[in-house]
Amino acid sequence: MVTSNLVAASALRVEEVCKSFPVLDVPGTSRPALGGISFSIAASELVSLVGPSGCGKSTLLRLIAGLDFPDSGELLVDEEKILGPSAARGLVFQDPNLFPWLTVRRNIEAGLVARGVLQEKRHEVDDFMRLVGLETFGRSYPHHLSGGMSQRVALARALINHPKVLLLDEPLGALDAFTRMRMQDEVLHLWENRRTTMLLVTHDIDEAIYMSDRILVMTSAPGRIDREIDIDLGRPRDRTSESFLRLRSEILEHLHFAGKAADVSA
Amino acid sequence: MPVAGAIAFAAHLAVYKNETPMEARTYTNFLATFLMISILIAVGQYRWRRLRAAVWRMRPLFTAAVLLLCAWELITAGWHWLPLPYFPSPAAVLQSMISDRTLLFDSTWHSLVLLLAGYFLGALAGFVSGVCIGWSDPARYWGMPLLKVIGPVPATAWIPLAMVISPSATLSATALIALAVWFPVTMLTASGISNTRASYLDVARTLGANQRYLIFRVAIPAALPSIFVGLFMGLGASFLTLVVAESVGVKSGLGWYVSWAQGWAEYGKVFAALIIMAAFFSTIMTLLFKLRDRVLVWQKGMIKW
Ligand SMILES: Nc1ncnc2c1ncn2[C@@H]1O[C@H](COP(=O)(O)OP(=O)(O)OP(=O)(O)O)[C@@H](O)[C@H]1O
Ligand SMILES: [Mg+2]
Numbered sequence: 001m002v003t004s005n006l007v008a009a010s011a012l013r014v015e016e017v018c019k020s021f022p023v024l025d026v027p028g029t030s031r032p033a034l035g036g037i038s039f040s041i042a043a044s045e046l047v048s049l050v051g052p053s054g055c056g057k058s059t060l061l062r063l064i065a066g067l068d069f070p071d072s073g074e075l076l077v078d079e080e081k082i083l084g085p086s087a088a089r090g091l092v093f094q095d096p097n098l099f100p101w102l103t104v105r106r107n108i109e110a111g112l113v114a115r116g117v118l119q120e121k122r123h124e125v126d127d128f129m130r131l132v133g134l135e136t137f138g139r140s141y142p143h144h145l146s147g148g149m150s151q152r153v154a155l156a157r158a159l160i161n162h163p164k165v166l167l168l169d170e171p172l173g174a175l176d177a178f179t180r181m182r183m184q185d186e187v188l189h190l191w192e193n194r195r196t197t198m199l200l201v202t203h204d205i206d207e208a209i210y211m212s213d214r215i216l217v218m219t220s221a222p223g224r225i226d227r228e229i230d231i232d233l234g235r236p237r238d239r240t241s242e243s244f245l246r247l248r249s250e251i252l253e254h255l256h257f258a259g260k261a262a263d264v265s266a
Numbered sequence: 267m268p269v270a271g272a273i274a275f276a277a278h279l280a281v282y283k284n285e286t287p288m289e290a291r292t293y294t295n296f297l298a299t300f301l302m303i304s305i306l307i308a309v310g311q312y313r314w315r316r317l318r319a320a321v322w323r324m325r326p327l328f329t330a331a332v333l334l335l336c337a338w339e340l341i342t343a344g345w346h347w348l349p350l351p352y353f354p355s356p357a358a359v360l361q362s363m364i365s366d367r368t369l370l371f372d373s374t375w376h377s378l379v380l381l382l383a384g385y386f387l388g389a390l391a392g393f394v395s396g397v398c399i400g401w402s403d404p405a406r407y408w409g410m411p412l413l414k415v416i417g418p419v420p421a422t423a424w425i426p427l428a429m430v431i432s433p434s435a436t437l438s439a440t441a442l443i444a445l446a447v448w449f450p451v452t453m454l455t456a457s458g459i460s461n462t463r464a465s466y467l468d469v470a471r472t473l474g475a476n477q478r479y480l481i482f483r484v485a486i487p488a489a490l491p492s493i494f495v496g497l498f499m500g501l502g503a504s505f506l507t508l509v510v511a512e513s514v515g516v517k518s519g520l521g522w523y524v525s526w527a528q529g530w531a532e533y534g535k536v537f538a539a540l541i542i543m544a545a546f547f548s549t550i551m552t553l554l555f556k557l558r559d560r561v562l563v564w565q566k567g568m569i570k571w
Contacts, residue, residue: 087474
């Protein structure tokens with residue numbers, strides 16, 4: 001398994017962030033996607049973000065990654081303003097977005113090549129291919145992979161840079177239940193090893209409870225943090241334990257009463 | 267295939283008396299060779315599986331080709347349907363090809379050098395300007411109008427001007443071919459680069475990519491399919507420009523040979539040169555296809571291959 005020297009994790013702070021997008025068919029108008037989002041994540045914390053489709057989760061992750069900039073408000077990493085993308089903040093996109101012209105292996109290497117450290121770090125590529133269970137697919141092109149395999153490659157591609165903050169946008173969405181649970185454990189293992197700060201977008205309440213220290217629940221139009229739920233369960237967690245199930249039904253009940261995040265319970 | 271060969275051979279024997287014996291001899295030999303080889307293959311395919319697989323696909327094509335030759339011979343030498351000096355029989359064409367082989371070889375060589383020089387120059391320039399226009403906004407602002415004004419003018423339209431300006435006809439022909447190639451390559455490279463999916467660039471940037479990585483490792487590979495379309499279009503344009511430039515200015519090459527032979531009313535030579543030209547151009551085209559297949563293997567299965 002991938003065990004490497006501890007990489008310092010970063011703390012994340014989001015303050016009153018607003019972001020709206022122009023409505024193209026009505027020129028001059030715009031629709032708010034994020035309406036004043038505030039939260040913070042401590043270094044080495046693993047936080048899940050849940051919320052209905054279209055509430056702005058991906059938008060928020062793009063802002064934290066530095067790919068977009070907010071209309072107002074601030075995003076800070078270790079109390080420093082985010083000015084652009086950086087290899088220190090990895091993002092696994094909702095679509096795998098593998099480079100179709102590169103083989104699986106070269107896709108995973110991409111981050112090393114981009115940073116010019118392929119020579120020294122080449123040995124890690126095999127570790128990460130094994131981690132995501134694709135060691136025999138190194139020479140395949142992305143076109144020949146299934147959706148779940150593509151997602152696993154995308155995950156490995158982001159992990160290989162050892163980011164201090166890892167942003168995951170439904171990275172396990174296309175996986176079957178068993179692979180999904182295995183990957184959840186692998187991601188947890190990685191997190192425990194390296195204490196990387198993680199923000200995980202998911203539609204799966206079980207996944208959120210199983211993985212995270214805290215769950216942020218978003219509402220939509222405009223996107224806002226509705227509430228935060230601390231998960232005070234010890235690790236490793238047992239998905240079938242009484243406390244797990246009680247917490248699960250509490251959260252579901254809450255979301256149901258809130259009536260705003262219906263599809264989260266899916 | 268042997269049957270077709272036999273038909274052609276028989277037809278040839280039937281009509282060859284109409285022709286001068288010297289001309290007919292080589293063609294007779296040619297058809298006899300073809301017949302023999304086809305019989306050999308027809309027999310051999312029962313013994314060697316590999317041979318059979320290799321030949322199977324080509325069979326209808328070769329059959330059609332030899333039947334076409336046969337029809338051509340019947341129409342020209344056999345029944346004299348077409349006016350003679352303009353439409354020589356295949357035997358006469360083959361004979362001209364052989365008798366004039368040094369000059370033909372020389373012409374082909376000159377055409378090849380001129381074409382490749384112009385093509386590579388134009389493709390390289392087009393690639394560079396296409397990447398610049400596709401990637402950088404200032405380059406697009408200034409380059410696009412230039413491209414839109416100069417590009418659509420066929421390179422051959424510059425011939426009169428080029429002949430006056432340039433000290434050497436070969437030099438100006440090279441430049442014109444380069445210009446003809448440059449336009450489609452620039453256009454399609456630029457559009458390929460600027461249509462790079464933004465998400466690929468985003469992914470690369472979150473992986474720590476700098477500008478150089480974004481251009482050379484993301485935008486250009488993503489644009490390659492489009493760039494190849496430009497290269498193919500440029501190749502077509504370069505053939506056209508080559509032949510026109512050779513027939514009006516340059517004093518060598520296949521284009522020149524055709525108009526020279528036509529001037530002497532030696533239509534056998536005209537046809538001989540045209541056949542060589544067809545083979546020559548299609549070989550180059552095939553090479554470019556092979557290159558594309560190598561470079562774009564990753565597309566296999568993604569698009570109709
Ligand atoms: N580039 C863009 N241009 C215009 N509108 C956008 C853009 N990106 C996002 N939006 C809008 O912002 C809102 C939030 O989108 P976002 O992709 O962040 O949702 P999401 O929470 O990730 O949804 P899902 O769970 O379905 O992935 C949507 O209403 C979407 O239409
Ligand atoms: Mg999303």
